[in-house]
Amino acid sequence: MSTKKTNGVNIRSGMDKDSLREDIKLHLRHTLAKDEFSTTSWDKYRSVALTIMDRLNDRMLKTQQHFYKTNAKRVYYLSMEYLIGRLLDNMLVNLDVRDLVAEALDDLDLSYEEIRDQEWDAGLGNGGLGRLAACFLDSMATLGIPAIGHGIRYDYGIFYQKIKDGYQIERPDLWLKYGNPWDTVRPKVQYPVEFYGNQTTLQSSNGNTHYTWENTHRVKAVAYDTPIPGYDNGIVNYLRLWKAESSAGIDLKSFNQGQYIDAVRDNQLEQNISRVLYPNDKVFVGQELRLKQEYFLVSASMQDIIRRFKKQSSDFTKFPEKVSIQCNDTHPNLAIPELMRYLLDEEHMDWEKAWDITVDTMAYTNHTLLPEALEKWPVSLVRNLLPRHLNIIYEINRRFLDDVKIKLGDDKSRQSRMSIVGEGEHPVVHMAHLGIVGSHKVNGVAAMHSRLLKESMFRDFDEMYPDKFTNKTNGITPRRWLKQCNPDLSDLISDKIGDEWITALDELKKINKFADDKKFRNKFAEIKLENKKHLAEYIKEHNGLDVDPESMFDIQIKRIHEYKRQLMAALHVITLYNRLKENPDLDMTPRTVIFAGKAAPGYTMAKLHIKLIxxxxxxxxxxxxxxxxxxxxxxxxxxxxxxxKLIPAANLSEQISTAGMEASGTGNMKFALNGALTIGTLDGANVEIKEEVGDENIFIFGLEEEDIDQLRREGYNPWDYYNANEELKQALDQIRDGFFSNGDKELFQPIINALLHEGDYFMVLADYEAYVNKQKEVSALFKDKDEWNRKAILNTANIGKFSSDRTINDYNDEIWKAPKASLDK
Known part of the structure; x- marks a missing residue:
């Protein structure tokens, strides 16, 4: 791309302050047609975003040209969610021009903070799954891996959560209300996506049977691209999101006869596919629209992948050498029968060759240990929506079960457990089983999670495929989760050890030696206090509550779910309250307990937990x-x-899920990186965090996964714990008797029922005493400021393993095997 100069300023590509300032002015006037009399804060934000997009697009084109010229193997990351947050800060940090842009805006008498706050979080994800995918995109670009993310451009995010009278109220998340300056529509990059219809067979002249999929209903997928810059390395990958459009246009006959609703109805139904993100409540509920979304993503992405491959080769035996497809959870696993359908029906390959190519191309990441969360699509629904794919799935399953019989013996019970298509009156397709059988690698997301997958949930499959299962412990990008969100701590670290840690997080070990340096410790504490003051201002503005920044900020932020046990933290608040009521002069460490998180709209118990809190x-x-x-x-x-805002301000990180139920977690990593101490169970990635930061620098409590299994086998009775602990009994009695509900004894009765009358499945009462006792240790340590800060520094220093750069390197080394590149900036 040529660079134009005006008075020595590089317009649209220069990375100096003058070029950035002049381009902002030009976009404001010439792109947005605004002057000093008509400009709004949103216009100012857009002019900055467009200025940065000029630079990003220039680098993206150079990056893609390089990958094309070198015929590099590509990684395609398929995910239904990408929780990328706001992008302005992130783009500027990775381009290493945040300070320059702030200075350029200052020259124009504009506030960078005010402009940044105009941006709305992208409504593309629910929680951990989407946040992880966003971190992975950042790391793939930073490592120079030729990668493209594929997802859906939802018109509406999960929902905007309002709290009214203590209840969660869902409002539409209008994140695209004013458009999105960070994506570029590609109207010429569009693919037909087929639904319904029927499968037919044809006999060729040589006697072979060929299948076709006919009489389908067609929807159009249109591409929108968002650039993903690596950190200061000249590489810009992109995230390609698909939007559903009608492929037929308006029925003019109906329109001309005045039947407007009929004319646009079909268009609107087709566009519904990308209209809204399904809230994820960790309990699978089969909905036709959701299955449509999953196939819409898979079909459009696969056509895009094949088009790019065919630009450089027509030999599909080389497909796995040039293409690696990673399915983020089971949602994109329809990519397996979809690739098979293409190879069989379009390329007319024989089954064995097509299957080998498919398995060598596909990889699947499992994200859950909860059986109820695994996707199981009714066969009747798949048959109606995707008849050709169901036929392929049945054939995959038939051949697979034949192999099971050969390798593992004629055990009908085992074959039933392993079958991709479940039996019974209402048979289902097990999407996790399809992912395992149709991929060359299957990974869990933490050491404990991966071990439990092999030992329990997928034990039969591990025996069948002893080399297929692997672990890839999750990670977080240090660019967003330290350098961007905690700039003062980032600067302190860089002043002491340089800035190599930004792309090599293990470098943080060098600050171990400063844990006993009083001057460093004091500065570390000052930064934490400033972050807490900023959060206190936010709480005052949004909740009308004054909180003391000097108090311990005890924070639990995550999706509201019974297994994450926000309820146990709430019971602890009641216990502390009761202790203070009994003795107002109690020498108690001042504590501010902060919760945040959304409950799925249909998850009644989780919403009741929000009301209780x-x-x-x-x-x-x-x-x-x-x-x-x-x-x-x-x-x-x-x-x-x-x-x-919350993570840099936290003193204590609550990671208290029932052991054996959290696959990994990444919030635990973000908190520790920013100098919070963790209180948690030995669950998910907590196990590995403990190994890294040391037993003495983390607060671990409660039953372990094996203990819970044994307790269930022996017969767990929550009443035993209720009767044995007076503080627990008092707290539950208060909830039951309406103390926290203005005398309404019915409001929270479902919570009491779940805990005492329905078996306390998530072991809240069994772990309560250990949790409260561990919190006593937390309070005691917090009084010793020097020792607390020393341990907080040691957490930051030893969390380097949990960089998403390390995770992506692990994926690439073992699964993808793609080349890495770097370009001139």
């Missing part, structure tokens, strides 16, 4: 006998942007 907060915060030492707050509409 807010009801507890109302009592605690309005009681002058206790509220100088204890506050409780629930922040509405948890998002990536809110996490960027």
């Amino acid at each position: 807010n009801s507890i907060a109302e009592v605690v915060n309005n009681d002058p006998e206790v509220n100088q030492k204890l506050k409780c707050v629930f922040l509405q509409n948890y998002s990536v942007t809110l996490a960027e």
